[in-house]
Amino acid sequence: MAIKATVHKATLQIADMDRNLYATHQVTLAREPSETDERMMVRLLAYALHVPADDHDGALAFARGAADAEEPDLWQHSLSGEVRQWIEVGQPDERRLVRAAGRADRVLLYTYSSAAHIWWAGVQNKLTRLNNLWVWQLPAAQSQALAELAARSMQLQVTVQDGQVWIGNNERSVEVHPAPLKAPTSKY
Template sequence: MALKATIYKAQLALADMDRGIYGDHNVTIARHPSEADERMMIRLLAYALNVPADDKKGHLEFAKDLWDVDEAALWHKDYTDQILHWIDVGQPDDKRLMRAAGRAERVSVYSFASSTPVWWKAIESKLTRAANLVVWQIDAAQSQALAKLAERSMQLQVSVQDGTVWMSTAADSVEITPRRLTAGD
């Protein structure tokens, strides 16, 4: 018998001063049985950092990457089903990233393991043609601290200023500073 996803709900109060985006977002996350809290919270962070200011060009939504290899962790599709932004988390291989770069206008990766520099060094030269790709490194200690905020029902305040993110609950707060590894556009 197949294991089912665990449903998490998050209320995000977003104040992104870098992009001028403010608002409340209620999201539902289907957590795959093999997914750890850390990865799920990185997906939630990626959502907060990439949610569009409005819905005029479609919605940013959680996809089913752990169930279907042809899907991203998150994607922003327009109303014609064109992929505007493909977002992966972890350390996808170069072939997956090149396929994503061909399918979407923009591709972002949020890598959070301590082995990120080794992974990136091994594939960086294979991705030079993917001008629409940006890779971000989240410090492993920061992502592990972020995982501790995970609950089945979450109320999170997310503040972004000068490239630094503060994700807070009523009881705790985590500072995250994503580091850009690529030049992309």
């Protein structure tokens, strides 16, 4: 019998001064048996950094990601069905990112772990032509510290200012500095 996903619930109080977004979101995450707390928390961070101010152009939602090769970790569909944002976490195959770039207006990738720079060196040249791809690297120590915030039920405050992110609960806080590895020349 297959092991089922573990359900985690989080209340995110977001104060994103860079986007002038102040909101509280209740989210439910399914953590697949093969997924680590670190990866789940990076998904949650990506959600907090890209959730739209309103749902007029569709809501950002957790997709099946690791459980389905055809879906990202998060995505936003417009009300007419187009994929506005396709968000991946980890070190996906470059062909997956190329396919995503053909399907979505905007593709975002958050890579983490101490081996991320080695992975990036191997795929960087293959992804340069993708004009709708953004790639950020989270330092391994910071993504591991995020994992320590993981719980089945979480109350988290997320503050973003000048590209710096603080995420924490009542007991501890983690400062995260996403480093841009690739950004298109034109703004989204």
